[in-house]
Amino acid sequence: RVEPAISLRAVVMVGGRSESMHPGSARQRSDVVNAPIGVFDSGVGGLTVLRELRRVLPQESFVYLGDTARLPYGTKSPESIRRYAQQAAGLLLQHGVKCLVVACNTASALALDALTEEFAPVPVLGVLEPGAAAACQATRSGRIAVIATESTIRGDAYRLAISRRRPDAQVDSRACALLVALAEEGWTEGPVVEAIIGRYLGDLRADDGTEQRVDTVLLGCTHFPVLAPAIAGVVGPGVRIVDSAVTTAAVLSATLDEQALRASGHAGQTLRLLATDGAGRFARVGGTFLGQPLRESDVEIVDLKGNAAAG
Numbered sequence: 001r002v003e004p005a006i007s008l009r010a011v012v013m014v015g016g017r018s019e020s021m022h023p024g025s026a027r028q029r030s031d032v033v034n035a036p037i038g039v040f041d042s043g044v045g046g047l048t049v050l051r052e053l054r055r056v057l058p059q060e061s062f063v064y065l066g067d068t069a070r071l072p073y074g075t076k077s078p079e080s081i082r083r084y085a086q087q088a089a090g091l092l093l094q095h096g097v098k099c100l101v102v103a104c105n106t107a108s109a110l111a112l113d114a115l116t117e118e119f120a121p122v123p124v125l126g127v128l129e130p131g132a133a134a135a136c137q138a139t140r141s142g143r144i145a146v147i148a149t150e151s152t153i154r155g156d157a158y159r160l161a162i163s164r165r166r167p168d169a170q171v172d173s174r175a176c177a178l179l180v181a182l183a184e185e186g187w188t189e190g191p192v193v194e195a196i197i198g199r200y201l202g203d204l205r206a207d208d209g210t211e212q213r214v215d216t217v218l219l220g221c222t223h224f225p226v227l228a229p230a231i232a233g234v235v236g237p238g239v240r241i242v243d244s245a246v247t248t249a250a251v252l253s254a255t256l257d258e259q260a261l262r263a264s265g266h267a268g269q270t271l272r273l274l275a276t277d278g279a280g281r282f283a284r285v286g287g288t289f290l291g292q293p294l295r296e297s298d299v300e301i302v303d304l305k306g307n308a309a310a311g
């Protein structure tokens with residue numbers, strides 16, 4: 001029998017750091033496997049990832065945290081992003097999660113190593129490696145455009161992750177900050193949207209018989225999947241649009257099996273939605289990202305100040 005890496009001991013948060021409980025207060029194995037999976041993002045965008053995780057793992061419960069008070073992460077310094085991510089992860093650990101998914105690309109690019117180290121033995125997964133894998137599966141020519149936030153592009157993590165899988169790949173990385181604002185505003189189609197996407201990506205279109213600059217666009221930001229049809233319209237039919245949601249769900253599913261953490265399925269799925277600000281706005285905009293209507297009362301407001309261990 002495979003022993004779960006998390007064993008039968010609960011992980012509790014003391015001042016924002018993980019510590020194993022002493023065996024006397026051991027959590028039962030069934031409590032651990034039926035504990036929720038924590039998912040966090042800087043805002044509502046990560047609900048696009050959560051949607052796919054719930055589809056693939058219908059027996060699992062989830063707690064989602066959107067750090068809406070501090071969105072966007074994509075323009076912040078690496079130090080701030082790491083601090084924010086550590087505080088958000090710390091709060092989810094206090095909710096007893098058995099595993100953590102960093103749905104935010106910016107936090108995955110800049111904080112995953114720090115989170116993995118700080119919160120071991122809880123498995124921490126990001127969306128960056130699964131996204132790079134999806135792009136490498138999709139491309140034929142090896143020419144890939146990655147579109148993401150400023151901080152993700154500056155860190156170059158996508159280019160490195162793609163090159164590790166496919167050393168001959170040519171990666172064209174582009175920061176597309178305004179697309180986050182469009183998606184947050186719920187503007188996903190129409191002339192303004194096309195004009196802005198055209199400004200960022202119009203040169204990738206090749207319908208005049210010239211060779212395509214890329215054959216794949218990787219959506220390296222949580223907000224971009226809702227803009228996928230508009231992006232496809234701009235870059236043209238010869239270019240595949242991929243995101244990390246499907247491959248992240250596959251990695252999560254495999255991790256639950258490897259660590260014997262899959263829910264036993266008796267309790268039924270639950271979903272808790274937490275945000276650091278603006279329950280009404282979270283519900284309004286988040287419904288589009290999650291693909292189901294949300295009410296303001298579905299969203300609990302939390303304060304991350306108590307999770308200030310990382311400074």
Ligand code: DGL
Binds near residue numbers: 107221
């Ligand atoms: N969640 C961020 C990402 O995926 C986008 C929004 C932000 O800048 O915080 O990179």
